[in-house]
Amino acid sequence: MSLIIKVDPINFKPEDLFPAAEVIKKGGTVAFPTETVYGLGADAFNGNACLKIFKIKKRQPDNPLIVHISSFEQLYNVASEVKNEDKLKKVWPGPLTVVLKKKPSVPKEVTAGLDTVAVRMPAHPVALKLIEISGTPIAAPSANISGKPSPTSGKTVIEELNGLADVIIDAGETFFGVESTIVDITRDPPVLLRPGPFTVEELRSIFTSIKVPPEVSGLYDFEKPLAPGMKYKHYAPEKDLYLLLDNSSLPEIIKKIDKRVAVLVTEENYEKIKDLASKNVTFIILGTESNLYTVAKNLFEALRKIDKLDVEFGIIQSFKEEGIGLAIMNRIRKASGRKFITSYPF
Numbered sequence: 561m562s563l564i565i566k567v568d569p570i571n572f573k574p575e576d577l578f579p580a581a582e583v584i585k586k587g588g589t590v591a592f593p594t595e596t597v598y599g600l601g602a603d604a605f606n607g608n609a610c611l612k613i614f615k616i617k618k619r620q621p622d623n624p625l626i627v628h629i630s631s632f633e634q635l636y637n638v639a640s641e642v643k644n645e646d647k648l649k650k651v652w653p654g655p656l657t658v659v660l661k662k663k664p665s666v667p668k669e670v671t672a673g674l675d676t677v678a679v680r681m682p683a684h685p686v687a688l689k690l691i692e693i694s695g696t697p698i699a700a701p702s703a704n705i706s707g708k709p710s711p712t713s714g715k716t717v718i719e720e721l722n723g724l725a726d727v728i729i730d731a732g733e734t735f736f737g738v739e740s741t742i743v744d745i746t747r748d749p750p751v752l753l754r755p756g757p758f759t760v761e762e763l764r765s766i767f768t769s770i771k772v773p774p775e776v777s778g779l780y781d782f783e784k785p786l787a788p789g790m791k792y793k794h795y796a797p798e799k800d801l802y803l804l805l806d807n808s809s810l811p812e813i814i815k816k817i818d819k820r821v822a823v824l825v826t827e828e829n830y831e832k833i834k835d836l837a838s839k840n841v842t843f844i845i846l847g848t849e850s851n852l853y854t855v856a857k858n859l860f861e862a863l864r865k866i867d868k869l870d871v872e873f874g875i876i877q878s879f880k881e882e883g884i885g886l887a888i889m890n891r892i893r894k895a896s897g898r899k900f901i902t903s904y905p906f
């Protein structure tokens with residue numbers, strides 16, 4: 561059994577986190593909330609402690625971890641050439657990870673042998689306080705078994721990692737629900753590696769020349785993966801998920817469904833099709849078209865729900881690739897294993 565610490569995400573006492581900080585200092589593992597998704601963390605300067613993360617998650621050793629910091633002092637301890645410090649001061653704490661040249665003191669287990677390190681200062685009060693009182697940066701990928709959707713609630717982390725992580729801090733739901741944006745700032749111009757809650761539109765106001773490669777759509781893999789983890793299967797439910805390319809065909813498709821199917825749509829689309837569906841259809845409402853942050857927040861729990869329901873497979877609608885919509889489409893293209901449909905049956 562893991563030690564489970566339940567806290568309010570905002571109104572908690574630092575003392576509540578002391579047992580978790582002790583575990584980090586002693587080389588153990590702690591699952592903790594960030595504003596994006598839950599992370600499974602260990603002392604970033606302790607290679608053996610970080611190896612435990614790979615073992616628990618069944619993560620491939622060539623898939624590096626993100627180092628989470630609570631101060632700029634810690635940044636200078638992990639990165640050798642800190643570029644764009646003024647810009648980082650504007651964006652942190654926040655859901656943006658940057659890739660920088662690493663210091664030799666960062667163990668190879670964390671960076672999968674690369675000479676770069678991915679760093680982020682998270683904007684979740686519990687994460688920041690945990691890092692601060694642990695007195696060390698915390699290396700942490702998402703707190704899921706590799707391949708599964710990232711956990712966005714303490715309840716899901718407990719279901720997945722109880723007995724595997726030494727400590728699980730349950731602070732309820734995370735705020736954004738999709739993983740951080742990653743930008744490689746060792747390159748000139750900087751390159752977007754993973755779209756996330758820090759949107760391209762926002763990035764352009766900070767890194768004006770940023771390159772947005774076509775691969776961030778999730779339509780195809782990086783030929784030579786710029787970010788090593790990108791080549792792995794991600795976010796996928798165990799059951800098949802099909803991505804509908806054109807939402808205008810939803811009514812026609814819903815009328816024809818003759819199998820037990822989960823249909824993942826926004827409130828607006830649900831209103832349009834709910835009266836056309838047979839009892840075979842179970843709707844999972846993702847959020848509202850008028851604010852796609854609601855969809856991002858619910859997305860991974862919705863994907864997990866497909867496996868829990870008595871359905872054969874899932875169908876998910878598509879989204880406009882603007883703002884957070886780019887991150888949503890990246891995740892659902894990958895979650896569907898790029899099984900795209902335009903009609904039913906397919």
Ligand code: AMP
Pocket residue numbers: 623624625626659671674676677678700701702739742753786787788789790
């Ligand atoms: P996760 O937090 O589970 O999404 O995993 C962290 C992801 O960050 C990895 O899968 C990589 O894609 C990315 N990453 C970590 N370190 C680096 C690095 N040095 N260079 C490029 N990408 C990185």
Ligand code: MG
Pocket residue numbers: 701702710
């Ligand atoms: Mg992950």
